Amino acid sequence: MTSTRTTIDYEALVKEDRIHGSVYTNQEIFDTEMDRIFHRGWVYIGHASEIPTPGDFRLRRIGRQSVIMVRDDSGEVQLLMNRCTHRANAVCQVERGNTKVFRCAYHAWTFRNNGELLGVTYSDRYDASFRKEDYGLRKAPRMGVYRGLVFGSLSPVGVSLDEHLGGPVKDQIDLFIDLSPEGELDVTAGVHKYGYRANWKFQIENSMDGYHPNFVHQTFFDNIQRRSGANIKDLFISRSAAQTRDLGNGHVMLDFRPYNMQKGPGLRAALPTTPWGQAYREALVQRHGKERAEAILTAGGTHLLVFPNLVLIGVQLRVIRPLKTDETEVFLYPTLLKGVPVEMNASRLRGHESFYGPAGGGATDDLEMFERNQVGLSAQVDPWLLLARGLHRETQDSDGTFVGQVTDELTQRAIWRQWKRQMSQGSETVARRRTNGAAPRRVAQ
């Protein structure tokens, strides 16, 4: 594994309430991010439901490295590096498909879909010491799966996926998936691919930013209000009961539940008025009991960053793919729910399309902001970015997470603290922080 030698002082770049603009523009920092965050920690790859049948595969990336997520003939999910063990040809040429074997076109070496080397052409010219067993496609050193979300790590050592995620993150993933009465996501509805000419971290910061929506997305919210009467802007004002939340290890979220509970009956009652709504609600109650079903419906999903590259937002799984300091791809996978009527899943898609994707009415304006940010970074008389909203008003909740108001920059500060840890120590293990030594304060539920 290559390591990046660096004399960069990350403590000097990431302060309590500000960060230095070079974190978005410096090439060495970008290369170090690839090495220490993407090629060492846990990175989201794809969802098991994308590869339901043996032989199904998806071509993905861990950082810069091409990797095949495949279900082998015995039904197991594998992460195989997309590189012929002979002379490095990329054995997988398409993004998705089904195959029993990966055949390298160059010298026709053939690998089973579990990575085993099946056949070497003209093998008589190799010595007796050559053993096919030594030349299977290399696997990502570690793989971890939670509720079908497949994560990979290129480092053979480190904290487990379980430890990296932590309880509160798994709770949020559960809320997202348990909207399905069968407890299963179906990630077979295709993908939106967009890109922008700016740094990848703008996307994860923005996804967890509750301050910008009333400005950047004002026309989208106005359209909703005009059509349905719902006042979405109310959610994103500085007096809103909605929160920002730090779940540890760089995982952060916007928590709309306190706001939803205030507006409660309106939101939760909306569902049964649709023809299929009542049957769906009953199915949830049957599976989870009334109290948990209410909690699932009140949450309505989640709005979560799983550091570094996965966001659960709206109905989608969003994967951030850094290419260069100032070039990023973002893939958005809208999810269907197993066990719900066709109309409900179609409605999820229609809602997703209206805001997201390269022709969407919301996310596209965010991308414009990122590109404007990258231009603004060129002006370096003052190199600092201010992240002071709600700085000394964070409180600790009973589950150990930290909360602020939804327009606060608690989420960005938590992202940068994790970033700094992984960049300077090269390790993703973290002791949960305390509020300046004070006893944790319980937040009113």
Added chain:
Amino acid sequence: MAVDRQQIEDFLYREARLMDSHAYDEWLALWADDGLYWIPSNDDDIDPQRHVSIVYENKPRLEDRIIRLKSGVAYAQDPKSRLSRVVSNVEVEEGENNEIVVHCTFNLTALRRSKMDTFAGHVLYRLRPYESSFKIVYKKVLLVNNDEVINNMTFLV
């Protein structure tokens, strides 16, 4: 009913000019109330009830799109893209319900922030005769790059 091919081509050229010049209201006026505007994502033949599209909009949603584009605060079109497209390879067939089925291809150059991008594809229309012209009942755009990264396609395609 004999279809006047020139009249249909003129309609397509006018639609292209309205889209290129961001004449949002006039473009919206070309649409029937039961119109559907569809740009599939990833593949040309998808089931829109189970697979995501780049655009899948009935008239009310199209109206929302136009309202947003006219608002002055649709930042993805601030500045507006400069657009120039060619429409060609027009084939005309009689459809059902007195509609006319039109196939054509387009090639569009879009310039924004000093970057030029090409969009191209095949378009399938169903047109309904209306007064001396037509209304668009159905427009399905098969983008060559519907499975590629697209940075910004918030202008009309």
